[in-house]
Amino acid sequence: DAEITQSPRHKITETGRQVTLACHQTWNHNNMFWYRQDLGHGLRLIHYSYGVQDTNKGEVSDGYSVSRSNTEDLPLTLESAASSQTSVYFCASSPGPVGELFFGEGSRLTVL
């Protein structure tokens, strides 16, 4: 069955370190998204991509970057992790401009 997987599921890192969260989907969806989920804020969009070589900033993109070199993967990089980036990160994909999102199980990141 097609799926979307995130890794690692849990990570603890230190302030200032670079961290990459992986997202891999086998749906062959063009659209991929990264959200962060925090208490009191719901889900907020970090970055998104509508296809290979396409990346766009979302609502809370500062301190994050993404790259899209193929259809299946959209890794999220924190260039220099900060304590404010402690959160649960969700990757999602969708087949087209209108329709449901398919979410991964989340990556819980703690920055000490």
Added chain:
Amino acid sequence: SQQGEEDPQALSIQEGENATMNCSYKTSINNLQWYRQNSGRGLVHLILIRSNEREKHSGRLRVTLDTSKKSSSLLITASRAADTASYFCATDPETSGSRLTFGEGTQLTVNP
């Protein structure tokens, strides 16, 4: 700021009762979606209602949309303990380019 806001923030009912959750939003939308999230898991799509639709059903779920009031409601009939989860509305604003904006969610607890 969040496009969608759910009400109530938390709801506790007995098994067999109906649960109603509301969502209000601020700008014109293409569609509105409802998602469910079990504790520690990713979000799962429940239902999508387009801006030209007023009501939609899926199993025990009934969603209504009132674009004049910029509001939607999700009704779960004959609730079960397994319905315990957080429920989120997500809007696809007309100006967003197909990027969903999520509310903060309603935490539903169904007591056996």
